[in-house]
Amino acid sequence: MTQTNPNPLLPAVLDRIDADLDGALDRLLALLRIPSISTDPAYKADCARAADWLVEDLTAMGFDASKRPTPGHPMVVAHAGPDAGADVPHLLFYGHYDVQPVDPLDLWDRDPFDPQVQDTPKGRVIRARGASDDKGQLMTFVEACRAWTAEHGSLPCRITIFFEGEEESGSPSLVPFLKDNADELAADVALICDTGLFADKVPAIITQLRGLLGEELTITGPAKDLHSGMYGGAAMNPIRVLSKVLASLHDDTGRITVPGFYDGVPEIPADLRGAWEGLSFDHKGFLGEVGLSELAGEEGRMALEMLWSRPTCEINGIKGGYTGDGFKTVLPSQASAKVSFRLVGDQDPxxxxxxxxxxxxxxxxxxxxxxxxxxxxxxxxxxxxxxxAFEPARAALGDEWNMPAAYVGCGGSIPIAGYFKTHLGMDAMLIGFGRDDDQIHSPNEKYDVESFHKGMRSWARILAALSAKT
Amino acid sequence: MTQTNPNPLLPAVLDRIDADLDGALDRLLALLRIPSISTDPAYKADCARAADWLVEDLTAMGFDASKRPTPGHPMVVAHAGPDAGADVPHLLFYGHYDVQPVDPLDLWDRDPFDPQVQDTPKGRVIRARGASDDKGQLMTFVEACRAWTAEHGSLPCRITIFFEGEEESGSPSLVPFLKDNADELAADVALICDTGLFADKVPAIITQLRGLLGEELTITGPAKDLHSGMYGGAAMNPIRVLSKVLASLHDDTGRITVPGFYDGVPEIPADLRGAWEGLSFDHKGFLGEVGLSELAGEEGRMALEMLWSRPTCEINGIKGGYTGDGFKTVLPSQASAKVSFRLVGDQDPxxxxxxxxxxxxxxxxxxxxxxxxxxxxxxxxxxxxxxxAFEPARAALGDEWNMPAAYVGCGGSIPIAGYFKTHLGMDAMLIGFGRDDDQIHSPNEKYDVESFHKGMRSWARILAALSAKT
Known part of the structure; x- marks a missing residue:
C-alpha cells in the first residue's frame, strides 16, 4: 500500500515510539500492578490509586490533568494541545482504568496483578488482569501522545483524555458526569480504544455495537435452609424453580422466549450481509480455539450474525444451596442467577x-x-x-498494518459510544488492538506486545491524519 | 399411664440425671466447641480432636474406649458392662460426632462453635452447630450410662458404643470398618440416636427410613471462561444446559422423570395409611413454620406420604459463572449441581x-x-x-414422656440401620429426641434442654427395660 499520510512530523514520532518501547512497557506494568476491580467494593482504594497514577503520568507529560470525584469511582480528565481558537481538530479519547474480577483465581498461572512480559510461541505478551481490557489499550494512546510531545514539544491537535473507572461495573456515574461536564468534554470526534483487531493482523473500526441489559434474579422459597431429609418432597426448592425459569428462556431453535423480545431487531441489509460474507469468517476456527465446534445460536443464522447483529440471552452466573466440597442435603431458602441480554437495532432495554x-x-x-x-x-x-474522521483514520490504520482496515460489527456492548452521541453530540470511532485470544474477563488475560507497539504507532498515525489540513 | 418398668435400680439413676443436668450440659458444650465438620478437609484435625474428647470421656467413665483409624475420620469404639458370658443383653449404641458445614455463616446469630444455653419463649435451648445433629443426641446416651455407672458401679447390661465421624459426608469408611470389626461390634440389637420426636412431646421409634443417592454433575462447555460480548450467541453456555437438565427432572405433576425411577416404590399398606391418617399431621403448620403453605410433591399424595414413603429428587446446590457482587458478563466454562434422591421400598440406588x-x-x-x-x-x-427390643423400649419411652411412643416413618436417610442388618446381622431401633424446629443443617441449630434432659432419662429407662429378666 502507498503511504496515504505523508505528514512530515510523523516519522520521528514513530521512531521515538520504537526506541522507547521498553519504557512504555515499564509504565504499563506499573499501572497493571494496581488491582482496580471496580465491581468489588474491597478494591475501592485501588481504583482511586489507578486514577491518581494516570493523573500523575498525564501531568508529567504536560496535560492539565485531574481526578474528578463521582458517587462511585473517580473519572480522570486531561487536556493538552493548542488553545480552543487554533484551527486544529479537538479529539476526545476514552478508555477505562478499571478491570474485571479475577476469579476463578486458581485457573491463573500467576498473580493477576503481578504483570510480566512473557515469550510465547505466538510472540511476546503482557500477562495480567487488564493488560488488554483496558489498561494496555488506553496506554497505546497515552504513549502516542507522549512520543509526539517529546519529539515536537506539543501535540498536533487539541486532545481531551477521559478515563472512567466503572466500565466493568455498569458505569453508574457516567451519564450524570457527561451531562454535568458536557461543555468541557464535547469535541469534534471521540476515539474509543476498547475493542479488537478483526483478525490477527487486520485492523478494524467498529461501526455496530450490541446493547446490554443485565438482570439479577433471586428466588426465595422456604424462610431458611431446610434439611432435605425432613422437608424434601413436601417443600418447594427454589433451585428447581430457578432451573425451570432459566431453561425456558430459549426455545428449541435457540430463539429467546421473552415476549416482544424481537421487536426492533432488524435483518441486516443485503450489502452488509455481502460484506460480512466477504470477510470469510472462520467460525470453526473461532470456536475451535475455545474447545467448541457448533454454533449455539438461533438456527439458520450465520456466525457473524450471531456474534454481531442478533440479540442474545446469557446466564452469566448462578448459585444456590451448598456448593462446597462434599455433599450437604440442604433444601435451600434461596437461589439466584445473573442474566444478560445483548441487544441490537431498536430493541428497547x-x-x-x-x-x-x-x-x-x-x-x-x-x-x-x-x-x-x-x-x-x-x-x-x-x-x-x-x-x-472515519476515512482518514481507516487509511492511517491501513498504513500501519499494511492491510485495509475493516468496518465491522462487534458483539460486545460499549454504551459510551451512544452516550457520547446523545449527551455530547459527537460521533465515536471505536478502534482497538485486542485479539480474540486475549482472554479478557478470563484467567490469564494478556495483550500482545505487538498490539501494544503497533497500537501506539497506529494512534500516532491517526493523530497525524486527523490533524492534517485537507 | 402406669409405670411399665418397675426396675428397682432405675429411680436412683433418674434422680442422679436430674441432679447432674448442669454437669451434663457443661460436657456437651465442651464437645460442641470442637468444629468437627467432616465434609471439609480443613477440619480434619478437629474431627480427630472430637474423637479424642469422646475416648477420654468414655474412658473416665470406665469404658474400654479407643480411637480407631480409618482412611477418613476415625471411629470411636468403647465397651463396658458385664462380660460376654453374663446373662444380660448386649446393646450397641451408635451416634456420630461430625457435624454439617455452617455456611451461610452470616445467617447465624452467633459463632456456631461457641455454644450457649439460651432462654427462649419456647424454653431453654442449647445453640450450636451439632447441638441436635448429633452431638447433643449421642450425649443423651453417654450421660445415661454415666449416671447408671456412678449410681450403681456398673451398667445393667453389656454396652458397646460406636461413634463415627463421617455421617455428614457419606460415611465412606463405615462399611469397610463394620466388615473388618464385625465380631467386636455385633450385639443383640442396635440403638441409633439420630432422629426426632414425632411431635413436640410425642416420642417415636422410626421403623421406616428413606434411602439416599447423591450425585454431583459438572457440565463443561468452552475450554475456558469466555466474554459473553465476544462469544455470546455463538458459543454454548453450560449453565443453560444445566438448567435444562435440572428443569427436566420433575414433570408438571411433581413426578420424577428418571426412567425406571418408580420401580420398586410400594404403595403404603392400608393399615399403615390408616395409622398415618390417625396421626392428624398438620402439614400447614409444618410448612408454615418455614414460611411455606403448599405441598410441593407429587399431586394427589398426602403430606406424610411425601415426607416418609414417596421418593424425592432435590437439587441441593448449584453454581456456575460469576456469583460475586455486581455483574460480570462471563460465559463460563463450567456449571455444576449437587442432586440427591431419597429412595423408598425396593428402589435400587x-x-x-x-x-x-x-x-x-x-x-x-x-x-x-x-x-x-x-x-x-x-x-x-x-x-x-x-x-x-421394640415393645419394651416403646413402653419405656411412654413412661418418660407420658405419651405412647409412635412407630413412624422418617423422610431422612440413616443408612447405618441397613448396614447393621446386612453386615452385623442385627436389628436397629432408631430413637431420638430432636424437634422439627431444631434447624439441623441450617443456621442457628439448637437442641432443647428438655430433649437433652428427657433424652438421658429415656435411655436410662430403656436400659432398665431391655435389661429386665422376662
Whole structure:
C-alpha cells in the first residue's frame, strides 16, 4: 500500500515510539500492578490509586490533568494541545482504568496483578488482569501522545483524555458526569480504544455495537435452609424453580422466549450481509480455539450474525444451596442467577426488562417469591461512517498494518459510544488492538506486545491524519 | 399411664440425671466447641480432636474406649458392662460426632462453635452447630450410662458404643470398618440416636427410613471462561444446559422423570395409611413454620406420604459463572449441581444412578460434556417391630414422656440401620429426641434442654427395660 499520510512530523514520532518501547512497557506494568476491580467494593482504594497514577503520568507529560470525584469511582480528565481558537481538530479519547474480577483465581498461572512480559510461541505478551481490557489499550494512546510531545514539544491537535473507572461495573456515574461536564468534554470526534483487531493482523473500526441489559434474579422459597431429609418432597426448592425459569428462556431453535423480545431487531441489509460474507469468517476456527465446534445460536443464522447483529440471552452466573466440597442435603431458602441480554437495532432495554420480569413472575409458584436487581441497560449502537474522521483514520490504520482496515460489527456492548452521541453530540470511532485470544474477563488475560507497539504507532498515525489540513 | 418398668435400680439413676443436668450440659458444650465438620478437609484435625474428647470421656467413665483409624475420620469404639458370658443383653449404641458445614455463616446469630444455653419463649435451648445433629443426641446416651455407672458401679447390661465421624459426608469408611470389626461390634440389637420426636412431646421409634443417592454433575462447555460480548450467541453456555437438565427432572405433576425411577416404590399398606391418617399431621403448620403453605410433591399424595414413603429428587446446590457482587458478563466454562434422591421400598440406588446418568448424558449437546461424582447410595430401610427390643423400649419411652411412643416413618436417610442388618446381622431401633424446629443443617441449630434432659432419662429407662429378666 502507498503511504496515504505523508505528514512530515510523523516519522520521528514513530521512531521515538520504537526506541522507547521498553519504557512504555515499564509504565504499563506499573499501572497493571494496581488491582482496580471496580465491581468489588474491597478494591475501592485501588481504583482511586489507578486514577491518581494516570493523573500523575498525564501531568508529567504536560496535560492539565485531574481526578474528578463521582458517587462511585473517580473519572480522570486531561487536556493538552493548542488553545480552543487554533484551527486544529479537538479529539476526545476514552478508555477505562478499571478491570474485571479475577476469579476463578486458581485457573491463573500467576498473580493477576503481578504483570510480566512473557515469550510465547505466538510472540511476546503482557500477562495480567487488564493488560488488554483496558489498561494496555488506553496506554497505546497515552504513549502516542507522549512520543509526539517529546519529539515536537506539543501535540498536533487539541486532545481531551477521559478515563472512567466503572466500565466493568455498569458505569453508574457516567451519564450524570457527561451531562454535568458536557461543555468541557464535547469535541469534534471521540476515539474509543476498547475493542479488537478483526483478525490477527487486520485492523478494524467498529461501526455496530450490541446493547446490554443485565438482570439479577433471586428466588426465595422456604424462610431458611431446610434439611432435605425432613422437608424434601413436601417443600418447594427454589433451585428447581430457578432451573425451570432459566431453561425456558430459549426455545428449541435457540430463539429467546421473552415476549416482544424481537421487536426492533432488524435483518441486516443485503450489502452488509455481502460484506460480512466477504470477510470469510472462520467460525470453526473461532470456536475451535475455545474447545467448541457448533454454533449455539438461533438456527439458520450465520456466525457473524450471531456474534454481531442478533440479540442474545446469557446466564452469566448462578448459585444456590451448598456448593462446597462434599455433599450437604440442604433444601435451600434461596437461589439466584445473573442474566444478560445483548441487544441490537431498536430493541428497547427498558421494555425488555419489564417483559422479562413479568414472564419470570408468571412462572413463580405461590410459595416462592422473586426479586430483581437491575444491572445496566444500554441500547445497541450504529456509527455513521460518512463522518469526516472515519476515512482518514481507516487509511492511517491501513498504513500501519499494511492491510485495509475493516468496518465491522462487534458483539460486545460499549454504551459510551451512544452516550457520547446523545449527551455530547459527537460521533465515536471505536478502534482497538485486542485479539480474540486475549482472554479478557478470563484467567490469564494478556495483550500482545505487538498490539501494544503497533497500537501506539497506529494512534500516532491517526493523530497525524486527523490533524492534517485537507 | 402406669409405670411399665418397675426396675428397682432405675429411680436412683433418674434422680442422679436430674441432679447432674448442669454437669451434663457443661460436657456437651465442651464437645460442641470442637468444629468437627467432616465434609471439609480443613477440619480434619478437629474431627480427630472430637474423637479424642469422646475416648477420654468414655474412658473416665470406665469404658474400654479407643480411637480407631480409618482412611477418613476415625471411629470411636468403647465397651463396658458385664462380660460376654453374663446373662444380660448386649446393646450397641451408635451416634456420630461430625457435624454439617455452617455456611451461610452470616445467617447465624452467633459463632456456631461457641455454644450457649439460651432462654427462649419456647424454653431453654442449647445453640450450636451439632447441638441436635448429633452431638447433643449421642450425649443423651453417654450421660445415661454415666449416671447408671456412678449410681450403681456398673451398667445393667453389656454396652458397646460406636461413634463415627463421617455421617455428614457419606460415611465412606463405615462399611469397610463394620466388615473388618464385625465380631467386636455385633450385639443383640442396635440403638441409633439420630432422629426426632414425632411431635413436640410425642416420642417415636422410626421403623421406616428413606434411602439416599447423591450425585454431583459438572457440565463443561468452552475450554475456558469466555466474554459473553465476544462469544455470546455463538458459543454454548453450560449453565443453560444445566438448567435444562435440572428443569427436566420433575414433570408438571411433581413426578420424577428418571426412567425406571418408580420401580420398586410400594404403595403404603392400608393399615399403615390408616395409622398415618390417625396421626392428624398438620402439614400447614409444618410448612408454615418455614414460611411455606403448599405441598410441593407429587399431586394427589398426602403430606406424610411425601415426607416418609414417596421418593424425592432435590437439587441441593448449584453454581456456575460469576456469583460475586455486581455483574460480570462471563460465559463460563463450567456449571455444576449437587442432586440427591431419597429412595423408598425396593428402589435400587445403583440402577437409579445409572438411569440418571444416562438420561443426563442424552441431554448434553455435542459441544458440552458432563462428568459425575458419586456421593453415597443407600437403599431404603424398614424395621421389623416384632423383634424383642421394640415393645419394651416403646413402653419405656411412654413412661418418660407420658405419651405412647409412635412407630413412624422418617423422610431422612440413616443408612447405618441397613448396614447393621446386612453386615452385623442385627436389628436397629432408631430413637431420638430432636424437634422439627431444631434447624439441623441450617443456621442457628439448637437442641432443647428438655430433649437433652428427657433424652438421658429415656435411655436410662430403656436400659432398665431391655435389661429386665422376662
Amino acid at each position: 427498558h421494555r425488555i426488562r419489564e417483559a422479562f420480569r413479568t414472564m419470570v413472575e408468571g412462572m413463580i409458584p405461590s410459595d416462592c417469591s422473586v426479586s430483581f436487581k437491575a444491572h445496566g441497560a444500554s441500547p445497541a449502537g450504529r456509527m455513521d461512517t460518512s463522518g469526516p | 445403583h440402577r437409579i444412578r445409572e438411569a440418571f446418568r444416562t438420561m443426563v448424558e442424552g441431554m448434553i449437546p455435542s459441544d458440552c460434556s458432563v462428568s459425575f461424582k458419586a456421593h453415597g447410595a443407600s437403599p431404603a430401610g424398614r424395621m421389623d417391630t416384632s423383634g424383642p
